[in-house]
Amino acid sequence: xxxxxxxxxxxxxxxxxARKVIASHVLRTPxxxxxxxxxxxxxDVWVKHENFQLLGAFKIRGGINLVSQTTKEERxxxxxxxxxxxxxxxxxxxxxxxxxxxxxxxxxxxxxxxxASIAALGxxxxxxxxxxxxxxxxxxxxxxxxxxxxxxxxxxPALIAGVATYSVEVHEDLKEIDFIIVPVGAGSGASxxxxxTDNVSPSTQxxxxxxxxxxxxxxxxRTGRFENYPxxxxxxGLATESAYxxxxxxxxxxxxxFVLVQDSEITSAIRQxxxxxxxxxxxxxxxxxxxxxxxxxxxxxxxxxxxxxGGNITVDQLRSALN
Numbered sequence: 001x002x003x004x005x006x007x008x009x010x011x012x013x014x015x016x017x018a019r020k021v022i023a024s025h026v027l028r029t030p031x032x033x034x035x036x037x038x039x040x041x042x043x044d045v046w047v048k049h050e051n052f053q054l055l056g057a058f059k060i061r062g063g064i065n066l067v068s069q070t071t072k073e074e075r076x077x078x079x080x081x082x083x084x085x086x087x088x089x090x091x092x093x094x095x096x097x098x099x100x101x102x103x104x105x106x107x108x109x110x111x112x113x114x115x116a117s118i119a120a121l122g123x124x125x126x127x128x129x130x131x132x133x134x135x136x137x138x139x140x141x142x143x144x145x146x147x148x149x150x151x152x153x154x155x156x157p158a159l160i161a162g163v164a165t166y167s168v169e170v171h172e173d174l175k176e177i178d179f180i181i182v183p184v185g186a187g188s189g190a191s192x193x194x195x196x197t198d199n200v201s202p203s204t205q206x207x208x209x210x211x212x213x214x215x216x217x218x219x220x221x222r223t224g225r226f227e228n229y230p231x232x233x234x235x236x237g238l239a240t241e242s243a244y245x246x247x248x249x250x251x252x253x254x255x256x257x258f259v260l261v262q263d264s265e266i267t268s269a270i271r272q273x274x275x276x277x278x279x280x281x282x283x284x285x286x287x288x289x290x291x292x293x294x295x296x297x298x299x300x301x302x303x304x305x306x307x308x309x310g311g312n313i314t315v316d317q318l319r320s321a322l323n
Contacts, residue, residue, distance in 0.1 A: 009250055010161035012199040015192070018065040018161040019168060025064045025097060029053050029166065031173040031305070036276035041292055042300040048170050051281050051311025055089045055117060057237075058163050058189055058309050063090030065162030066151065067098050074149045075100040081151040082106075082136035084185070084236045085114030086310055091151055092123035103148065105139040107131055111236050113314050131231055133242055154186040155246045164192025170305055171196065177204045178302035181288040183309050184208040184258070185238040187217050187247030193307070194254035205256040209291035211238040211283075212260040220248045221258050234263045234317075237284025237310060265290040270313070270321040282313040 029049045037045040050058035067079070078101030081091045088104035095102035102123040106115055108130055119125045128138040136153070143150035154160070166189075170180065180197060182190040190208045197204050210218045213233035220226050220243030231241040251258070269286035272293075273279055281289075288306040292299060313321075 008157050008246055010157045010164065010192075010195060012195060014157070014161040015164040015168060015196060018061070018158070019165045021068045022061055022064045022162060022165065026061055027053055028169055031170055032277070034276050037272070037289075040272065040276065041296045041304065043296070044303040045292070046174060046303070046305045047277060048166060048305055048307050049279070050166055051279060051285055051308045055086070055093060056310055056312040057086035057089065058166055059086040059090035060093055061090075061165050062156075062159035062162035062188060063087070063094035064097065066156055066158035067091070067094035067100070069158050070098075070149065078102060078146075078148045079151055080105070080139050080142045080146070080148040081153065082132060082139040083153060084132050084239055085111045085118075086237060086312060087153045088118045088123070089114060089121065092118045092121040096122050103139075103142060105135040105142070107135050111312060111314060114312050117312075132240055133228075152244070154188045154244045157246070160188050160191050160195070160247070160250070163188050164196050166307075167193045167196035168200075171200045174303075174305065176303055177201060177305055179205050179207055179299060180305045180307065181207045181209060181291050182307045183238060183284050183287040184210045184217050184251075185284060186240050186244050187251055189307065189309055190255060191247040191250040194250060198254055206254070207291065208251065208255050208258040209261055209287045210258070211235050211266065211287065212262050214239050214241065215260055216241055217243045217248065217251075218258050218260055219243070221251050221255065224252065233283075235266055235283030235287065237282060238287060259291050259295065261287055261290040261294060265294065267321045269293065270318070273308070274322070279308070280311045280313050280318065281308045282310045283317070285309040285311060
C-alpha cells in the first residue's frame with residue numbers, strides 16, 4: 001500500500017457517530033464464552049452473536065447508518081441495491097424506517113428466507129442473474145432508469161462505519177483479545193473490525209476468512225489485482241466473484257492475515273455451533289469457526305473472538321448440514 005490516506009475510509013470518529021445514530025434501531029448483541037468451543041480449540045473462545053441481531057445479521061447496522069445520512073431528496077427518489085440477502089434486508093429495513101421506497105435485486109435461487117424477509121419489510125424484490133454481480137449490474141441499470149439512489153453493497157463508507165459498531169461492542173465487553181476472526185464476503189465487516197481494532201486494541205490480530213470456492217477478495221488482498229474468480233460456494237453470504245475497491249484498500253492496509261476455508265469445513269462448523277452453543281449460524285457466519293478449527297495449533301492458549309455474522313439459515317440448509 002502507498003500509505004496515502006484514502007478520504008473515503010471511515011475514521012474511528014465515524015464509527016462512534018454511527019453508534020449514536022443506530023442505537024435506537026439495532027440490538028447490542030451478546031459476546032459469550034463457550035467452554036465446549038474452548039475445549040475444542042484449546043483456547044479461551046468467545047462468540048460475538050450477530051446472528052442474534054435484528055433480521056439475523058450484522059448488516060442492519062450499516063443500512064441504518066447509511067440511510068440516516070441521505071438527503072430528503074434521495075429518500076424521495078427511493079433506494080435500489082443488490083444483495084445475496086442480508087445486505088438487502090438491511091437497506092429494506094432502513095428505507096422503511098426513514099419512509100422511503102426500496103428495491104432489492106437478488107440472484108435467482110437466493111436464500112428464500114432472506115428474500116421473504118426483504119419483501120415483508122415492504123421492499124420490491126427482483127430476481128436477476130445467477131450470481132450477485134449480475135444482480136448488481138441490474139440494480140445499477142434500475143437506478144439510472146428510475147433515478148433511484150443506488151446503494152453499493154460495500155463501496156459505501158457509511159455502511160462500513162455502521163457495521164464497525166459491533167467491534168466497538170466486542171472491545172468494550174472483553175479485554176486482552178489475541179485474535180478476532182471475521183468472515184469476509186465483500187469485506188465490510190472485516191474492514192470495520194480492522195478500523196476499530198487498530199484504534200482501540202492494536203495488539204489484537206484481526207484474521208479474515210473466506211470460502212475457498214469464492215476467493216475473489218482473498219486474491220485481491222494478496223495481489224492488489226481485481227479479477228473475477230469462479231464462485232461455487234454454498235455460503236451465499238460469501239458468494240462474490242469480484243472484489244471491491246474500498247474494503248480491499250482497508251484490508252490490504254490493516255488486515256493481519258486472510259485464510260480460506262472449504263465448504264465442507266464451514267458445514268462442519270455449523271454443526272459445531274449447534275453442538276457447542278445451541279444456536280443457529282448460517283454458512284457465512286460459521287466460516288470464522290471453520291478457520292479457527294483449521295488453525296487451532298496457533299490459537300492454543302489464546303483469547304479468541306469469533307464473529308458469528310449471521311443466522312439466516314434455511315430449514316433445508318440446516319437439514320443438509322446436520323446430515
